[in-house]
Amino acid sequence: MATTTSTKSEPFSAESYFATQPPPSTLDHDIQNVRSFISRQAELGRNVVLVTSGGTTVPLELNVVRFLDNFSAGTRGATSAEYFLQAGYAVVFMHRQFSLQPFSRHYSHSTNPFLDLLEIDDKSHNIGVSSSQSSHLLEVLKTYKAVHNEGRLHTLTFVTINDYLWLLRAVSQELSVLRRRAMYYLAAAVGDFFLPRQKMSQHKIQSGKGSLIIEMDQVPKILKPMVDEWSRDGYIVSFKLETDQDLLIPKARASLERYGHQVVIGNDLNTRKFEVVFVSRDEVGDRSSIKETWLRIDPKSTEAGKEIEEDIIRELVQRHRKWIEGGQTRN
Amino acid sequence: MATTTSTKSEPFSAESYFATQPPPSTLDHDIQNVRSFISRQAELGRNVVLVTSGGTTVPLELNVVRFLDNFSAGTRGATSAEYFLQAGYAVVFMHRQFSLQPFSRHYSHSTNPFLDLLEIDDKSHNIGVSSSQSSHLLEVLKTYKAVHNEGRLHTLTFVTINDYLWLLRAVSQELSVLRRRAMYYLAAAVGDFFLPRQKMSQHKIQSGKGSLIIEMDQVPKILKPMVDEWSRDGYIVSFKLETDQDLLIPKARASLERYGHQVVIGNDLNTRKFEVVFVSRDEVGDRSSIKETWLRIDPKSTEAGKEIEEDIIRELVQRHRKWIEGGQTRN
Numbered sequence: 001m002a003t004t005t006s007t008k009s010e011p012f013s014a015e016s017y018f019a020t021q022p023p024p025s026t027l028d029h030d031i032q033n034v035r036s037f038i039s040r041q042a043e044l045g046r047n048v049v050l051v052t053s054g055g056t057t058v059p060l061e062l063n064v065v066r067f068l069d070n071f072s073a074g075t076r077g078a079t080s081a082e083y084f085l086q087a088g089y090a091v092v093f094m095h096r097q098f099s100l101q102p103f104s105r106h107y108s109h110s111t112n113p114f115l116d117l118l119e120i121d122d123k124s125h126n127i128g129v130s131s132s133q134s135s136h137l138l139e140v141l142k143t144y145k146a147v148h149n150e151g152r153l154h155t156l157t158f159v160t161i162n163d164y165l166w167l168l169r170a171v172s173q174e175l176s177v178l179r180r181r182a183m184y185y186l187a188a189a190v191g192d193f194f195l196p197r198q199k200m201s202q203h204k205i206q207s208g209k210g211s212l213i214i215e216m217d218q219v220p221k222i223l224k225p226m227v228d229e230w231s232r233d234g235y236i237v238s239f240k241l242e243t244d245q246d247l248l249i250p251k252a253r254a255s256l257e258r259y260g261h262q263v264v265i266g267n268d269l270n271t272r273k274f275e276v277v278f279v280s281r282d283e284v285g286d287r288s289s290i291k292e293t294w295l296r297i298d299p300k301s302t303e304a305g306k307e308i309e310e311d312i313i314r315e316l317v318q319r320h321r322k323w324i325e326g327g328q329t330r331n
Numbered sequence: 332m333a334t335t336t337s338t339k340s341e342p343f344s345a346e347s348y349f350a351t352q353p354p355p356s357t358l359d360h361d362i363q364n365v366r367s368f369i370s371r372q373a374e375l376g377r378n379v380v381l382v383t384s385g386g387t388t389v390p391l392e393l394n395v396v397r398f399l400d401n402f403s404a405g406t407r408g409a410t411s412a413e414y415f416l417q418a419g420y421a422v423v424f425m426h427r428q429f430s431l432q433p434f435s436r437h438y439s440h441s442t443n444p445f446l447d448l449l450e451i452d453d454k455s456h457n458i459g460v461s462s463s464q465s466s467h468l469l470e471v472l473k474t475y476k477a478v479h480n481e482g483r484l485h486t487l488t489f490v491t492i493n494d495y496l497w498l499l500r501a502v503s504q505e506l507s508v509l510r511r512r513a514m515y516y517l518a519a520a521v522g523d524f525f526l527p528r529q530k531m532s533q534h535k536i537q538s539g540k541g542s543l544i545i546e547m548d549q550v551p552k553i554l555k556p557m558v559d560e561w562s563r564d565g566y567i568v569s570f571k572l573e574t575d576q577d578l579l580i581p582k583a584r585a586s587l588e589r590y591g592h593q594v595v596i597g598n599d600l601n602t603r604k605f606e607v608v609f610v611s612r613d614e615v616g617d618r619s620s621i622k623e624t625w626l627r628i629d630p631k632s633t634e635a636g637k638e639i640e641e642d643i644i645r646e647l648v649q650r651h652r653k654w655i656e657g658g659q660t661r662n
Contacts, residue, residue, distance in 0.1 A: 057400065061574070066522070068545075069388065069400035073429065098404065098429060104446055114445045115435055115475050118460070118468075127465055127472060129449070129458040137449075137458060144446050191397070193543045212524045216543045243392070 012196075014220040017165065021197055024163045030156055031170045034092060037154040038174055041090040046152070047181045047320070049089045050171055052188035053077020054096025056161040060214065062200050067160075068216070072189040074099030076239075076272070076309065080187060083313035085147050089183075092175070094156040094167060096188065101155065103144040106136070161191050165222060172230035180327040182234040183320050184226070189241065194219050223259040235323045236261035237316060243269045252279040253290055262323065265312065273308060274299045278315065343527075345551040348496065352528055355494045361487055362501045365423060368485040369505055372421040377483070378512045378651070380420045381502055383519035384408020385427025387492040391545065393531050398491075399547070403520040405430030407570075407603070407640065411518060414644035416478050420514075423506070425487040425498060427519065432486070434475040437467070492522050496553060503561040511658040513565040514651050515557070520572065525550050554590040566654050567592035568647060574600045583610040584621055593654065596643065604639060605630045609646065 012020075041048050054074035057067040078100035081093045085102065093102065107114040117133045120126075129137055147153050156171070158164045175182040193216035223238060238261060240252045245268050252266035256279055266277040275296040282291035295315065297308050343351075372379050385405035388398035409431035412424045416433065424433065438445040448464045451457075460468055478484050487502070489495045506513045524547035554569060569592060571583045576599050583597035587610055597608040606627040613622035626646065628639050 067400045069398045101444075104444055107445070113432075113435055114438070115472060118472055120469065120472060120476070125465075125469060127460040127468060134456075134458055138451065138456060141446060141449055141451060141458065145451070212545075212547045212549075214543075214545045214547075216545075218543075 011218045012220045014222050014225045017220045018169070021162055021165075023166045024158075024160075027166055027170060030167065031174065034154065034156070034171055034174050037090075037092065037151075038177065040151060042178060046088070046090045047183065047324075048092065048175060048178055049084050049183040049185050050092045050094060050175055051077050051081045051084065051185045052094045052164070052168065053081070054099030055189040056096065056164045056191045057159055058161055058191055058194045058216065059200065060195055062197075068191065068193065068195075068214070070189045070191045072096070072099065074101075075105070077185075077187040078102050078105045079307055079309040080185060080313055081153075082143075083307075083309050084185070084317075085152060086143070087313060087317050089317075090152045090154075092154050092156065092171060094158065094164075094171060094188075097157045097159050102153070103140055103147075106140050161194050161219060162197075164188065164190060165219075168222065168226070169230055172226055172234075176230060176232045176234060179233045180235065180324045182231065183316070184231055184234055184236045185316070186223075186236070186238045190219070192219055193217065221259075223255070223261065227259050227261045233327060235320050237263045237265060240264050240266045241269060241272070242266070249277065249279070249292065252277065256280065256290060263316070263319070273302060276308065276312060280319075342549045343551045345553050345556045348551045349500070352493055352496075354497045355489075355491075358497055358501060361498065362505065365485065365487070365502055365505050368421075368423065368482075369508065371482060373509060377419070377421045378514065378655075379423065379506060379509055380415050380514040380516050381423045381425060381506055382408050382412045382415065382516045383425045383495070383499065384412070385430030386520040387427065387495045387522045388490055389492055389522055389525045389547065390531065391526055393528075399522065399524065399526075399545070401520045401522045403427070403430065405432075406436070408516075408518040409433050409436040410638055410640040411516060411644055412484075413474075414638075414640050415516075415648075416483060417474070418644060418648050420648075421483045421485075423485050423487065423502060425489065425495075425502060425519075428488045428490050433484070434471055434478075437471050492525050492550060493528075495519065495521060496550075499553065499557070500561055503557055503565075507561060507563045507565060510564045511566065511655045513562065514647070515562055515565055515567045516647070517554075517567070517569045521550070523550055524548065552590075554586070554592065558590050558592045564658060566651050568594045568596060571595055571597045572600060572603070573597070580608065580610070580623065583608065587611070587621060594647070594650070604633060607639065607643060611650075 038048060054077060055070035055072035057069045060066045060068065074095055077093070077095060081091050081102040084091050091102075095101065106112065107117070117129050117137060118127050119130045121128065156167060158167055172184065175184070195214070195216050223236075227236060238255065238259075240248065240255055242248045242251060248266045248268055252264040256264045262280060264279040266279060267275075275294060278293040278295065280291060280293070282289050295308065295311050297306055297311065369379060385408060386401035386403035388400045391397045391399065405426055408424070408426060412422050413433040415422050426432065437443065438448070448460050448468060449458050450461045452459065487498060489498055503515065506515070526545070526547050554567075558567060569586065569590075571579065571586055573579045573582060579597045579599055583595040587595045593611060595610040597610055598606075606625060609624040609626065611622060611624070613620050626639065626642050628637055628642065
């Protein structure tokens with residue numbers, strides 16, 4: 001086997017992780033901005049969702065050339081953020097550098113390149129959008145400008161898993177002032193393994209002769225402290241991505257039971273654009289059991305622009321409303 | 332040590348690599364398009380440069396979730412391609428999916444997002460570019476449109492190191508019909524290690540408990556067959572990126588001596604935007620020695636938009652002209 005797992009090293013807890021791994025240098029600055037964003041939203045009585053998106057990397061060297069990467073274009077996160085914004089939420093969009101972003105995602109550099117939309121007027125040298133392209137762009141652009149004018153979107157960038165973990169903790173703690181009005185939509189594809197700073201090679205690993213052996217530690221399970229300590233009563237949605245259909249439901253259920261948060265959205269790598277399963281607790285009276293709710297769309301409808309994230313967010317917004325109301329009844 | 336190299340497995344040669352690793356499914360289609368592009372350029376008497384750009388990934392699973400990634404935004408390659416186009420070359424731009432591209436690179440999603448350039452006219456609902464932004468965009472857009480109208484840019488995409496190696500071989504073989512008029516500018520950040528298909532895990536590696544150990548094979552040195560077999564008399568420029576300044580020159584010299592191509596451009600990760608070193612053979616009469624030529628720009632000038640790639644490409648275009656003339660004298 002070229003890839004194996006061993007059990008020889010003691011796994012990091014979230015606590016020992018943050019005690020031994022250094023925070024990113026931009027953390028304080030980032031969090032100040034998040035704090036003022038959240039306090040403006042709180043004043044305006046808006047619900048706020050943290051959307052994490054894109055993959056994380058694990059640098060193998062201090063002067064970084066090589067990474068272990070969980071690559072993700074960030075389609076799920078960027079698309080979801082757009083539907084949250086359409087539903088009136090304020091969004092903290094915390095994404096991997098270079099992954100897709102709400103609105104601009106419609107015009108990537110490869111598909112639908114934006115320079116192709118533009119025309120130069122021969123006489124005035126003014127630049128305009130060709131009329132054939134303008135109706136779709138007009139919709140996107142109007143929402144984009146409205147969201148920015150209303151100050152409802154705040155963007156944060158991470159690259160490594162260390163950036164991600166520090167940011168997630170700090171943003172969650174800030175967001176927790178909103179209690180039940182905060183949602184945490186954890187769509188980023190977070191790696192399971194990392195290389196502690198103390199074990200990293202200072203310079204580029206020289207290839208020389210022969211093969212490379214990398215031994216990595218397991219990333220601590222941060223959903224546990226997130227539920228128990230960082231986000232007070234917030235509505236937490238995590239994702240479980242598998243390639244083996246048979247593992248999807250058991251692993252999603254296990255995650256919900258282990259961490260005690262609100263929803264695990266399970267998806268299979270090959271069908272994730274057409275179906276997802278919501279795994280959540282079904283509370284009937286005093287009894288609580290775990291239920292599964294499938295959301296499916298016709299694969300053909302995606303050609304006409306239908307996106308399953310529209311249905312995911314509609315469902316979550318409803319559930320979140322009930323969650324907020326539940327809190328009000330109780331308090 | 333968390334990362335070590337061992338010598339137990341027999342390294343792949345280029346020959347055994349291509350004999351055992353499957354080609355990407357799109358290869359034939361891609362190469363047909365490259366062939367007709369090159370034959371149009373040949374008819375028009377244009378010089379053609381292959382620019383490779385961005386990093387490669389090594390999938391660790393067949394149903395890919397995890398990669399080992401040599402990430403690179405592709406700034407060097409995308410910028411260089413633009414200067415080659417300005418110098419009249421036709422360009423085959425072979426880049427990593429989602430890495431930067433010539434022209435659109437000026438308007439990434441994060442810095443200078445293009446949606447911010449656009450304004451909606453209140454009455455006509457026409458979309459235009461705000462006049463404050465329009466002068467820089469006008470320059471970029473004019474060149475972009477001219478290059479496309481003249482059919483001088485052909486773009487190819489790769490993701491994995493396997494895609495890259497198969498494409499590089501096939502494109503080089505196509506380009507070799509141009510003999511000395513072809514240049515190969517290998518700016519992609521290619522990984523040194525890979526996981527042979529035969530050793531890959533079918534599904535997502537389960538994290539379970541404990542650490543992950545990955546053992547990878549060394550990527551074959553393809554500059555050797557590239558010089559000796561694939562590109563007949565083409566002008567080959569390779570890059571050497573190091574983080575340890577002391578290793579830069581020795582490794583660049585060793586590479587030139589080993590493969591016998593025309594230029595190694597050495598650069599240090601931390602200073603690569605301000606200085607590079609050309610390592611090449613200095614032929615005086617019958618004697619041949621290796622010389623180093625540094626190109627440097629004032630770091631302050633980059634704030635005003637100066638790019639070192641402008642000087643790199645100017646120098647290479649001159650050297651390539653001499654190389655072409657040398658061939659004509661000899662034949």
